[in-house]
Amino acid sequence: MNGDKLSFSSEPLIYQNTNLVPLREIAEGLGATLNYDNNSGTIGVTKGNSKMTLTVGSKIVFYIKERLKMVATKVRRAIESIDPNKFTMYCQFHHGFPHGACGDSSMIIGKLLLDEFEIDCDYVTGNCIIEGHESKTHVWLEYEGYKIDITADQFRDLFRITEEIVVSTNHELYKYFEVKETRKISEYFPNELRAAYILIRDLIYN
Incomplete structure (x- = not known):
């Protein structure tokens, strides 16, 4: 990432022709924070004044x-x-x-x-x-x-x-x-x- 190798605690995998990677570690590697709401299944990634949200099971990402x-x-x-x-x-x-x-x-x-x-x-x-x-x-x-x-x-x-x-x-x-x-x-x-x-x-x- 940005020229540096990023190590994951869990190996990326391919599921139904889709690459799955650990989002939290990618977010932290970018200097962002990740929050997960278990009740709604919503994930929020925030860096500065920018925030994106996605819902478990959905392929759509929204920027607030x-x-x-x-x-x-x-x-x-x-x-x-x-x-x-x-x-x-x-x-x-x-x-x-x-x-x-x-x-x-x-x-x-x-x-x-x-x-x-x-x-x-x-x-x-x-x-x-x-x-x-x-x-x-x-x-x-x-x-x-x-x-x-x-x-x-x-x-x-x-x-x-x-x-x-x-x-x-x-x-x-x-x-x-x-x-x-x-x-x-x-x-x-x-x-x-x-x-x-x-x-x-x-x-x-x-």
């Missing part, structure tokens, strides 16, 4: 950032394509997007990640004092150091934010906000958002 970005992008595109009048008046999307829609957007993305991939994000509320007199509140998701946000561009004029979809560990927007509340998506999902969630989910997957 790419998976978060994929879902966030699909949700934003779905919201933009739906007539606002199809959302109930209790849903922020009925009144506009992305302005004033950070809470419901975060809820929808978090619920989709939880239901489809068992990713339980933190729902984060932050407050910001702008120019010493105007208070702003913003909501986003966090998971394993990543901030997930599809309404950051509502601050285009205020903070010169242009990205429609943020999945980042160090985006400049969040330095302006002080976290006031954090809770897991699995702890609560509002009934008034269920119709919007179903509408968006069905558009994405059907």
